Amino acid sequence: MKNIQIILNAILSKDIFEYILVDRSFKIVSTSSGLGKYLETVPKKGDDVLEYCPEFFGSEKEIKKIFDNKSMAYVLESVHKKDYYVNLSLEYYDEDRVLILLHNITDTTLTQQKLLQFSNESILLNNTLQKILDSQNAILFVTHNNEISYTNDQFMKYFDMKKILDMKRKNLKIYEYLDESLEGYDALFERVNSKEEYVTINKDTFILKATWIESTHKLFTLTKITKLTDNMQRDTLTGVYKKSYFNTRIEKMISNNEEVVVVVIDIDDFKAVNDTFGHQAGDDVLKEFSTLIRNNIRADDVFARWGGEEFLLLFQHANMENALKKVEHIRTLVAEHNFKHVGHMTASFGLTGKNESDTIHTLLQRADKALYEAKKSGKNCVKFKNL
């Protein structure tokens, strides 16, 4: 009661509180004189309070409890009434009446609204910028101390990550995809800043670029060009790789000192197909032959057309024994295959492995010699030339 007396005194002395006293049937008993500024019409004694304060509709049960329990209260914050914002609070007055206080909080609420408006507009702008960034190529943002501070959605999706911390978990070091000898993002930046580089990640090719942001942060962009480069690197007739792509791959493996087995393949008596069935039938044989081999090698093996009816096969990380078994299997598949238009055909195969001093030239020369021996031995066989 003492508290209420203090508040009522405040009501009389200041303009921040108004009140309504209601009885158990929610009829208005009395109000303060300034209440009208919050309402469209001035309430009269005996009116239903819900007509003036529809905010209480649906909460009648809770409000009724206040009549019988002095410690109970009901509060509704930041209610917009006419041109003002008020907090509505209901509390026990006596056993027949509840006091509804309307606390004018307009000034503070309008200040809060300005801040909230600014905050919401900032969030909207930030979301739009985020969507723009996410629609671009894969982006990696690195701080001056080589911490990854941001990656966009494209980057996350490509590397199957949900947050930046996943990079640490996966120990993902983008610089190692370009060159395993690079030791960090500073070294990568030095390498890529002056000229863009092509980098192969998984089975995709990217153009990698680097830019300074504010002299402290490094921005790396990865533009996926896999489809474009893949199309350019493929033979138009057979769909297998061109010799130039084969050269690029083998050069990289030689420089990385990787285990390599090279196979030179020649379709036996192919000239007779062109002469007997015509060049269209010859083209069909080349396509069918290519498909047959492509379907029977691993995804990371490289199959290329050297020219005419000669093909190249590159086995990565394979020892000679397994490679020989694999090639023998392919030879059998070819020999047993019934080619459209022309029936059965065979092919000859020459293999060799890489030694430490090999170049592309010496490797191919040795594999070609093995092929020559296969041809001399009656064709339709696999020959291996020692290191």
Add this chain to the structure above:
Amino acid sequence: MIRKKILLLGDFSVGKTSLVKRYIDSTFDDKYLTTIGVKISKKHLSIKGVDCELLIWDVEGSTPSKKISLGYYRGASGAIFVSDLTRRETVEGLEAHKEIFLSENPDAKFVVAHNKSDMLSDIAKERMNVDENTFLTSAKNDENVEALFIRLMENMLS
């Protein structure tokens, strides 16, 4: 007369206040003004000969850092969940709003308003999955606004 309390719920800046203004005052203002707290409007309507009064609670939108006071949900018979079709995250966020509201009012009815449909092409609109309680609305062009409120009232009376 039957009186029902309903709420408009959704993320900030999806157009909840604009829908109410269009329905109550037949007006529209392109300028975005953040709602703070709650504003209650009344609307009288007649559904199949029954006089009804809707108490429409236009509640401030939730933001990542500010959630809606649960006190506003008390005693509601229905809700309109509003999203902005131009912001995918607001459409995806509707489920969270539904979950909170229905946990407080399990028997309440609701409809969904995918708002700002005036910004979508006809083809994009056709691709949207809508059912009898989901509306593509535009407060700007007064598209489906009245139908939205009437459907909710019908659902609450059924």
